[in-house]
Amino acid sequence: MSEPFGAKSTTDDVLAGVDLSGKRVLVTGVSAGLGVETARVLAAHGADVVGAARDLAKAQGATAVVRDAAAASGGSLTLVELDLANLASVRACADALVAEGQAFDLVIANAGVMAPPFGKTADGFETQFGTNHLGHFVLINRIASLLKAGSRVVSLASSGHRFSDVNLEDPNFETTEYVPFEAYGRSKTANILFAVEFDRRHKDRGVRATAVHPGGIQTELARHLDPAFIQQWIDQLNAQAAAAGQPPIEWKTIPQGAATSVWAGVKAPVEEVAGRYCEDCHVAELVEDASQIRAGVRSYALDPARARALWALSERMVGETF
Template sequence: MQTHSNQAYTVQTAIPSGFGPQTTASEALAGRDLTGKVAIVTGGYSGIGLETSRVLAEAGATVIVPARTPEKAKAAVAGIPRLELESLDLMDPASITSFAQRFLASGRQLDILVNSAGIMASPLLRDSRGYESQFATNHLGHFQLVAQLLPALLQAGSARVVSVSSRGHRLSGVDLEDPNFEHREYDKWKAYGQSKSANALFAVELDKRGRSQGIRAFSVHPGLILTDLSRHLTDEERGPKLVKDEHGKPVADEKADHMKTIEQGAATSVWCAASHQLDNKGGVYCEDVDISEAVPADSLKGTGVRPWAIDHELAERLWLLSEKLTGVKFTI
């Protein structure tokens, strides 16, 4: 299905949902029972990924969490019901194929796939194919994963794929001519921004191709949260710390009031993964537990999605490039 009428697209504007920046992941689920649902959460053993896994599992879903080193992740997920640890390295195509094959062999449907794993502003590193690590991990690895899990997503009849993007997408669009910094000087922030724009564009095109078969896709800016994702950053780059009162609760502070707790940071991912408010919607970038506003390229706002991250033509071109780079073709 290559052509679609524009009427089928979900408008990139707030619903509004009634939720907001302080909404937690548990609140965003709004009491929904996920018993019988199967979810995979990459990066689901740390930071917002761990909170996403916990909330989905406690709502009744079976949650599979793939990790590069499952033994290391074991302590983090201890005590979460219906959670299964698996092995997966998003920088290794053979590892992705192996994980997908094991999941498909289980015969289970896949109702929810949250692509939450990622790296940020890392020094220049290339995978075995020569691909830049942020683009390879954050985008290409997840692109291959979704392609190879497609039979299980289709089996669900009504599946959601959530890609965790970032407001960092405003730092750079995708350079389709040189995505791996082979002909331009490496800039860790441009590389990060490119990978996060790619996450958003992937949701646009996946939703276009998959919606007639019950697959809806979303991209998410979780908010500004201090997690292990920032391990490559200096203190100055990390920005303001979250200010808490004597009870450990975040307090409003002019420097820190834009920071979120991990419980708040996972809220938009969980909302996109399971909320009935998004039934029959998809292909949109979301933040603060709502569909985000589309803003101009030169906008100085901290919120909103830039044009290059939701452009339908760019989304299709990136899709074709990603198939070429990974050697993996989608069958939708």
């Protein structure tokens, strides 16, 4: 690729010179952090953005910058209610969008939760698997008819997928001990596997999907974590990096964190990223060494058979066939 995009690239760097006038984009999780920045930069380049959020009042306040960007560029922002932890809300949101009948050029499944205490969604699913994976699984499948040829789906995963593969036998931790970051890892692996299988199912009609890792960013996502724990974790990673002769971890800014989402959704050659996992504005390499926890993707997260099995399990769990 000619553009030298990387870990420090921002959303504005990635979309410099890009005109998104007439493009319609759905972004979930627009009440804070990456979701707001993603919506802002897309609107700033003329896109009509539909922003989904559980708390519309919070989103209304958080997206003032998006509305300003849209007003300056000819883009627009519309907010819709979406609680990914409640499938009744997910279905109502999807059904309203389908009834409206306006096609999308891009869907960015950005919303999520990380490492909360054990809990269940309204439908009885473990909170992280239910919210991060199953909520988006139902939403995107229900609006698939609105994705026209040439459109893309970007599923926000995480380097945290390396904490754990999905557990197809016990997705809700009914027989295994709940470990917050293992559950997070399962849900993020599921986000990647979803992109793999969605891409396989829809590529013949010109709709492609990819998964991305935004990088380490200090956002509301970490609200369930003790700051002392985060610092201990960072110290451990930096000690490993030093031993391997690598530089210490640097937090990304929010515009740097959202860059890979818009790169994969708008700028990257589609054949390069479709069905793949991307980080720092490039396609990640396969890394099987368990000690390598700073870059790369595990093969289990891109396994087509695993992706099909997860899809079938997800359909059974939500009671719908897509």
